[in-house]
Amino acid sequence: MLPNEIEWYFPSKINEALKLIKRQGVILHAGGTRILKTQTKSVKGLVDIGGLELNYINEKGKSFHIGSAVIFGEIVKYSRETGNLKMLGTALSNAASTPLRNRITIGGSLKDFPLWSNLYAPLIALDAKINIINSKNTIIPIEDYVSKGIIKSKHIIKEIVVPSDKNLIWGVKRFTLIRFEYPLFNIAFSLKMKDEIIEDARLVITGVQGRYKRFKRAENILAGQKLNEELIGNCEKLITPKFIADYKYSAEYKENVAKVYFKDLLTEIAGRK
Amino acid sequence: MFKYVNKPIEKIDGLALVTGNEQYTDDFNFENMLYVSIMHSGFAHAVIENLDDSAALKIPGVAEVLSYKNVKQILYTTAGQGFPEPSPYDTVLFGRTMRYVGDNVCAVAAESKEIADEALRKIKVKYKRLKPLLDFEKAEDSKIIIHKDDGAFPKIPVYYDASKNMPSKVEADIGNFDESYENSPEKIDLTFYTPYASHCALEPHASVSYIDNRGRLVIISSTQVPFHVRRIVSHLVEIPISQIRVIKPRIGGGFGGKQEVLLEPIVALITWRTKRPAKLVLNRKEVFKSTRTRHQFRTIFKVGYNQDGKINAFHLDALENSGGYGSHALTVLSNAGSKTLPLLNKIENVRFTGKSVYTNLPCGGAYRGYGATEAYFGYGQIIDIICEDTKQDILEYYKKWSIKSGETSPIFKALGEGKEGVAMTVTSTSLNQCIDTGAKESDWYAKKKLYGANSDLNKNNRYKRGIGMAALMQGSAIPEIDMASAYIKMNDDGSFNLHVGATDLGTGSDTILAQIASEVLDTPVEKFIVNSSDTDITPFDVGAYASSTTYLSGKAVQKCAEKIKEQILKVGAEIFGSKIEEVEVEDNKVKIKSPNDSNSLEKISFEDICRYAFYQNNQFQIQATASHVSPKSPPPFAAHFVEIEVDTLTGIIKVLNYVAAVDCGTPINTTLAEGQAEGAIVNGLAYALFEDYYFTPHGKMLNDTFGKYGMYTAYDIPPIKVKLIESYEESGPFGAKSISEININGALPAIANAFYNATGKRLFKVPFIPEYVLKILNY
Amino acid sequence: MRLNFNVNSETKELELNSNETLLDVLRNNGYTEVKCGCNEGECGACLVLLDDKPVNSCQVLAMSIKNKKVKTVKGIGTLFIPHIIQKTFAKAGADQCGFCSPGMVIASYSLLKENPNPTYEEILEGLDGNLCRCTGYVKIIEAVEKSAELINEKN
Secondary structure, three states, rough: EEEEEEEEEOOOOOHHHHHHHHOOOOEOOOOOOOOOOOOOOOOOEEEEHHOOOOEEEEEEEOOEEEOOOOOOHHHHHHHHHHHOOOOOOOOOHHOOOHHOOOEEHHHHHHHHHHOOOOOHHHHOOOOOEEEEEEEEEEEEEHHHHOOOOHHHOOEEEEEEEEOOOEEEEEEEOOOOOOOOOOOOOOEEEEEEEEEOEEEEEEEEEEEOOOOEEEOHHHHHHEEEEEEEOOHHHHHOOOOOOOOOOOOOOHHHHHHHHHHHHHHHHHHHHHHOO | OOOOOOOOOOOOOHHHHHOOEEEEEEEEOOOEEEEEEEEEOOOOOEEEEEEHHHHHHHOOOOEEEEEOOOOOOOEOOOOOOOOOOOOEEOOOOOEEEEEEOOOOEEEEEEEEHHHHHHHHOOOOEEEEEEEOOOOHHHHOOOOOOOOOOOOOOOOOOOEEEEOOOOOEEEEEOOHHHHHHHHHEEEEEEEEEEEOOOOOOOOOOOEEEEOOOOOOOOEEEEEOHHHHHHHHHHHHHHHHOOHHHEOOOOOOOOOOOOOOOHHHHHHHHHHHHOOOOEEEEEEHHHHHHHHHHEEHHHHHHEEEEEEOOOEEEEEEEEEEEEOOOOOOOOOHHHHHHHHOOOHHOOOOOOOEEEEEEEEEOOOOOOOOOOOOOHHHHHHHHHHHHHHHHOOOOOHHHHHHHHHOOOOOOHHHHHOOOOOOOOOHHHEOOHHHHHHHHHHHHHOOOEEEEEEEEOOOOOOOOOOOOEEEEEEEEOOOOOOOOOOEEEEEEEEEEOOEEEEEEEEOOOOHHHHHHHHOOOOOOOHHHHHHHHEEEEEEEOOOOEEOOOOOOOOHHHHHHHHHHHHHHHHHHHHHHHHHHHOHHHHHEEEEEEEHHHHHHHOOOOOOHHHHHHHHHHHOOOOOOEEEEEEEEEHHHHHHOOOOOOOOEEEEEOOOOOEEEEEEEEOOOOOOOOHHHHHHHHHHHHHHHHHHHHOOOOOEEEEEEEEEEHHHHHOOOOOHHHOOEEEEEEEOOOOOOOOOOEOOOOOOHHOOOHHHHHHHHHHHHOOOOOOOHHHHHHHHHOOO | OOOEEOOOOOOEEOOOOOOOOOHHHHHHOOOOOOOOOOOOOOOOOOOOEOOOOEEEEEHHHHHHHOEEEEOHHHHHHOOOOOOHHHHHHHOOOOOOOOOHHHHHHHHHHHHHOOOOOHHHHHHHHHOOOOOOOOOHHHHHHHHHHHHHHHHHHOO
């Protein structure tokens, strides 16, 4: 339960919002789904992003600029209606539930990055960039946002820039036993092809120790090759995701099943031409 | 054959429910109401050395704090059962000894929930931690004694030994098991485990109480047992039963979880002391941890049989984890035997040995299936093992060896619910047809041929498919113990008030009881105004448990309606000037059976009948009551067929198809009967595949939210087909038995048997989570 | 404090605190048809429409929805003027205890408005935020299919 006297702010300018969240105990409010679960007594003020005009999906050249206030449900709908952003849309269509997808925002989900996130794997696989505003306006790769600790700083996310997946062969897969569950991991693969040859591969898993991992060694042996069963087998040997055990699954099981899913997804992608 | 019964009639409260117009307990609000918050123990085993509520009492808006300091330590059982209860009186409202994480420490009543929660945080409790007993297999000989010198006692003369941590022991011995087992050429000795589970009724436990205008205590509660609530609250608050009224409004599900008196005494005490209304609604975490659960079980089957499949000796040994308190300990334990063993009644040497033990873990209580579910896991596999070993057709095996109409089983008498059991004969069964129908609908024989661990399909396949089945029985009400009653009065427009103590948890009992009365009086269901479960207005009923409402309460309604019919016919005869034998009811009217021309009146409407009775001559109120106790508990039967696919690389089991053929006698309402079966089946599947309580090494539940515990959505269900295969039970209303529990028993054994069919390996532990499945596959 | 909210096409002043969820505010102001099953956004009993989109009202902070339109199940149909979906649910036996029913009706209503001819998969996705322990979902899915049929017939 949030404390009784919370101040609400409804700024119309990003700079205003930025100034506000620099105060102690004042945080951003997007969909609100995580605030109720993670933030309680320490919160003194909530800065609603609704007035900051961050709710847009713009196609610019071969990329899509998605404002941080866009909800998951909107991306799913957009991808189904336009045929764009299919990889991201597919991954997000499995997240949480229909009503929750009507509240979870891109920005909120990026800032939070829980282990079960459906968002990060496809974004990293697509080499998406994130535009954040702290003292200045910076655009950085999503991986840097996490690995360089920027995620922990006080900032406002303006938008993400997601390259088109139209000319990629991609796949997303996650491990759950039932539909409404926190997935053990999410994997996302994207392959840039020239004729039958793989030019560039990005293989990502989230939910592992350290939150995410690029299977760079496997990506390297894929580059310049034709995707076949033998190659997939060689890749599989290089897959060693490290997990933390929890009360339901051992680390060993998670590692084994991640390997199985890795192979399943690559095989599935290879089947699509 | 029937006009109102055996029909898919819409629930009388259906439209009100789907338009959000019905009220559940938390929807009732009163002026000046207090909100209650409970502090639960964070320790599995501890004694409160001191509790300081002084700071809490100073907070403005705090009205009352309840703890061992100001609540009389009156022993009782929380189990909602008939008096005297077969469960031990081992619980006090707010005691000093905490026996599981979730046990009640104290309660605060305040002007708002926020203030109550804040006040709880200001209460300082000093505990002396004790070593917790967390392994139920080590409980009996443990040095840790959970109920030590607390005066706990059995209310009826049954086994109770707190010094051994045993709230119950149940035994039955028929024939000579030892000798027969020894002499059997083939022997089985296998152990099975089933886990904790939560009912997950969508509405959390809730109770509200207030003092009415004449100073009586009124309790509105989400309960399956309003009359037991009244009695137990009287016992604990120490006020006469006549001072208490208990009302059950709409409830959002129970499944046994609300056959327990947990919240009512707390709000009652607060209201009685402060004279203000009080409301207590648990949050989901509290429901998971501090209310009741399905008992964890270990079952050991020792079976001796011949090479032709005949079973000579059958021993079911059951160990039940009762948790910190013993509510439903004896009865669930006993049912593990009494609802399984009679199914194959021709076994001459049968032994049941059951023990229930205390542990410092959440408490088991009533949960749909009630011991049968836990025992069928092993039972259904044992039969499959015997058939596989002796190369028999399991369908023919069940058809040959299962109990038939006209037959009995000595287990009926040997295993009761605290008292001696009741000998009885089965008088209705369509189990053979259930088996045949299920086999046909599931394409059993073709699939059996196609599947198999060494089949071409499965041999080198990562994904292995299998099909398995199980035959089941349950009961209908508790014979000679449970009582139900009904009251009907007529109104001067031809409508009737039907008052029943019977408790509708969403099962639709209000509707089906009206259907039964409709059938007797040949008048539409809409003519009945049903009032249920109000201890001031409706006559007694034990409540919704033991699959009793249709069979027992329904029979009381049928008897009551017959009496009403008599009175209506008497008035009709008087008006016609004929004899009562010459008139009959038909379609809302009384008519002469064989009219001749001299009769100017051929038919009199029910409306006119009542007006005559109210206003014209020999005036009286057409009204009647009836009660019913059953001398038997006729079992419903079912045959479940499940087809699965096992991913041998991940251990994930996917259910491809589920067919259930069910004998509930005459289904009073076919839509509702199917709905009961479908709901129970889906619950059974979840229990088989992933439901469990995960504990820390200190006995604290870790997965206490829906998301972490796991709940199916519409997305996850396999194709499910339910076929109602009628039989006719003479002793039930229009041939009806029961259906609410039995279908949760099929998933465990049928999936396990399908798993064997797919992989050649057996599953011994529920839930069949992927890591366990892999372990079995790779062993 | 008291603020104006638009609930079921009516603008009303509701009593609320700045830290309360939409669920709390609605229930405290008499809209008890919105149910609380878990208060954690996991069961869907508290579903309402927010600008025509189904959301878990227990996960929405009331202060943040100022100018948006809220619809509860009674905004879709009432006892005396029920919506086709509600009539169909009741007829199909899709409600047993009824606790999940308001949420199910809201999810179904929103689904069929967006997608009047949903595939089976699309129906399952539309209901993926609504838990039910009584029915096993079988008759609920049938009710949604039937509702789609009847609504399309009517139009």
